[in-house]
Amino acid sequence: MSELTAVAVSVSPADKFREYLTTRGMRLTPERKSVVEEVFSSHEHFDSDQLVDRLSSQKEGKRVSRATVYRTLNEMVEAGLLRKVARSQNRDVYEHDYGYPRHDHLICGKCGSLTEFENAPLAGILEQVATQLGFRVSGHRLEVYGMCAACSRPPRARHRKLDMI
């Protein structure tokens, strides 16, 4: 078993961030560390405001100013740790882009739930289309709108066809 592999998968978001910061002559300060750790403590989507709240309710000196949160989030996007996934209620929404597989979303118009899915052929199609138009792809965002399984199901027991005869 390769040690390299073990090492590769064990690079924490904070380490990955430090790596990126170093190449830009920047440091992984306590504030930035707090932000990265808080962000990667849960896989939920979030916006800047929610993150500031979560950082405010921390025990001790973990508080980080709103300005620094914004600045750090931008750096994390640049570093490939986060991705702006959508705009909801006039706010940027982020999700993990590191240690998490690429995926797209089914968005239920009724209950608002997000369902993630992966589809390999998709990327191929996009690449092909883009190439034809001389466009260099760096990423994409795909949101499929409709109604999720739960919301499609009638609230009560389903009507069995036989009952209708």
Added chain:
Amino acid sequence: MSELTAVAVSVSPADKFREYLTTRGMRLTPERKSVVEEVFSSHEHFDSDQLVDRLSSQKEGKRVSRATVYRTLNEMVEAGLLRKVARSQNRDVYEHDYGYPRHDHLICGKCGSLTEFENAPLAGILEQVATQLGFRVSGHRLEVYGMCAACSRPPRARHRKLDMI
């Protein structure tokens, strides 16, 4: 040949808008008419600012205040005439949603330009994925990010130096 068909396709955006406005007890004022007509005078994507400019440079009394442009654009989205297609340079970008085929976009991260494309297999894939997850699709939004042909080209190549000798 059916007259009904002829009538159906001849409904102008302005008429469609008036129809919608009427159902809400609103009127197709000269200002609103100017906006609709300017918007549908070209198939290009546009943002509010560009539209205000276009309306300002009109000959006579066609000028419409910024506030009214914003208000009217929102109504047109509600009426199904326009669609907010993306956010570019921190601005909402609109495109025709009436009398125009469905398509997706390549978005250049450098110059912000939008390129449209149509791809039939795409819808099939989405339908298939969704079905597997019990999701009923009603629509989607796909934005492909990257760099457009013009921006990928080295700066020199853009203006041909030979012409300047």
Added chain:
DNA sequence: GTTATTGCAAACCATTTGCAAGTGT
């Protein structure tokens, strides 16, 4: 020391809104 970084408050900026004056019926 020098350079990066933080927090605060102010600035930004696209979009929205309150309101008084105007317009069509």
Added chain:
DNA sequence: ACACTTGCAAATGGTTTGCAATAAC
């Protein structure tokens, strides 16, 4: 008269930025 509209200017609200104080190297 009445209800809808407009344009102006002011407000909103998420995000960015200038700057002086602070911390890491």
